[in-house]
Amino acid sequence: MxxxxxxxxxxxxxxxxxxxxxxxxxENHVLNGIDxxxxxxxxxxxxxxxxxxxxxxxxxxxxxERITSGKIFIDGVLVDHRENDKDVLKSDPKKVAExxxxxxxxxxxxxxxxxxxxxxxxxxxxxxxxxVGKADAQKKAMELLEKVGIAEKANEYPSRLSGxxxxxxxxxxxxxxxxxxxxxxxxxxxxxxxxxxxxxEVMKQLAHAGMTMMVVTHEMGFAREVGTxxxxxxxxxxxxxxxxxxxxxxxxxxxxxxxxxxxx
Amino acid sequence: xxxxxxxxxxxxxxxxxELTLISIALGLIFGMLLALxxxxxxxxxxxxxxxxxxxxxxTPLMLQLIIVxxxxxxxxxxxxxxxxxxxxxxxxxxxxTLNTAAYLAEIFRAGILSIDKGQMxxxxxxxxxxxxxxxxxxxxxxxxxxxxxxxxxxIMILKDTSLVIVIGLAELTRVSKQFAASGEWKFYFxxxxxxxxxxxxxxxxxxxxxxxxxxxx
Numbered sequence: 330m331x332x333x334x335x336x337x338x339x340x341x342x343x344x345x346x347x348x349x350x351x352x353x354x355x356e357n358h359v360l361n362g363i364d365x366x367x368x369x370x371x372x373x374x375x376x377x378x379x380x381x382x383x384x385x386x387x388x389x390x391x392x393x394e395r396i397t398s399g400k401i402f403i404d405g406v407l408v409d410h411r412e413n414d415k416d417v418l419k420s421d422p423k424k425v426a427e428x429x430x431x432x433x434x435x436x437x438x439x440x441x442x443x444x445x446x447x448x449x450x451x452x453x454x455x456x457x458x459x460x461v462g463k464a465d466a467q468k469k470a471m472e473l474l475e476k477v478g479i480a481e482k483a484n485e486y487p488s489r490l491s492g493x494x495x496x497x498x499x500x501x502x503x504x505x506x507x508x509x510x511x512x513x514x515x516x517x518x519x520x521x522x523x524x525x526x527x528x529x530e531v532m533k534q535l536a537h538a539g540m541t542m543m544v545v546t547h548e549m550g551f552a553r554e555v556g557t558x559x560x561x562x563x564x565x566x567x568x569x570x571x572x573x574x575x576x577x578x579x580x581x582x583x584x585x586x587x588x589x590x591x592x593x
Numbered sequence: 594x595x596x597x598x599x600x601x602x603x604x605x606x607x608x609x610x611e612l613t614l615i616s617i618a619l620g621l622i623f624g625m626l627l628a629l630x631x632x633x634x635x636x637x638x639x640x641x642x643x644x645x646x647x648x649x650x651x652t653p654l655m656l657q658l659i660i661v662x663x664x665x666x667x668x669x670x671x672x673x674x675x676x677x678x679x680x681x682x683x684x685x686x687x688x689x690t691l692n693t694a695a696y697l698a699e700i701f702r703a704g705i706l707s708i709d710k711g712q713m714x715x716x717x718x719x720x721x722x723x724x725x726x727x728x729x730x731x732x733x734x735x736x737x738x739x740x741x742x743x744x745x746x747x748i749m750i751l752k753d754t755s756l757v758i759v760i761g762l763a764e765l766t767r768v769s770k771q772f773a774a775s776g777e778w779k780f781y782f783x784x785x786x787x788x789x790x791x792x793x794x795x796x797x798x799x800x801x802x803x804x805x806x807x808x809x810x
Contacts, residue, residue, distance in 0.1 A: 393714050422722060430720025440715035444734050444809050454719035457729055486809040499715075506719055 624697030
């Protein structure tokens, strides 16, 4: 009985939880009280007009931007607590780095390391951060490149790859750290239209394999098909959320309605 | 040219090469540390390094050499009452190193700042610390961009070693001046040819390095 209880508790424990996150860039109130919970296996899609704070929210989660105030829990552990741009929770930089590694990040502009081959891009995280040996790192990296369908380009430098290929390498690079959750910051926005499909396909595979994902995207088709939850943001607030079907078919908020009308 | 004079030129050339290589090597390390300090978050650290660069780029190298060799021992004497003994070669290396480090710091700083911000973000997202990201990701990418201005500074220092003539060290220029003192003006041109030979080789080597560093683009 007790065992069963703890199983349920475990299942309910969120991977990421935020409490009342605020972020200012100068006078600009970019995030205005975000409360969010993401549970294991969820594919949460975040949509909204540009400047609504979607990317900033994602970047705050892994410390690329620091929140002005609020709390962030990862796996139930308080990892960030700030008030008035000052740390309430003091944590040493090593711990922060470790925590960041639990959140895999895929960027709009790929940000592959240009001086490293595709294979080396995937190897460098585990070798530098987890001190994995070269042979092991290489084996794992090859597996991941196969998984994203780009093993034949393993020894090419990023400058020789198309945008879609670069983004798939970037996904493999993030996966190499065995993250608990993958964050995607408009992963297809910088791609030529004909290359979007190959990246979305890889993301779909990941979702089906049970990866917890948070995806800032303009790809409504992807959100509808793969997303388990959809969040609509506007002016730094979550104005509406639900299953993608609910939000697409029956938006409640006027701003959500306007947004969908303008893009669909 | 007598065997003795040829020997003198050879020794002078060796001193010039040693001065250049040692000062550049030390300046490289010191300059990189200065560059990292210049982009530090700490205002005091930034201020100190800014002042350093300001002073060493804003005053003549020849005066800096004179101060290191002549003024500092006197200053030390009047403060502590005891003499410190710096060799001519040591003083020359110190002066050249301190000077070139200031220039190299600015070169490295510009190189680091020219790397796309996304590179540091990607490294951090993988869980790298600032130090790991700098060493593995950012600094290696600066090589190609830094090689041309670095080559420039190397050649400047190679030629500026002739300024140590003011503290009396027998490097290439001083040797030629000694030999030419008897009216043999040709020796100046011998020195000139040797400098030209050294700078040409340096240019050639740096060109090769630049091409190699650009292989991934």
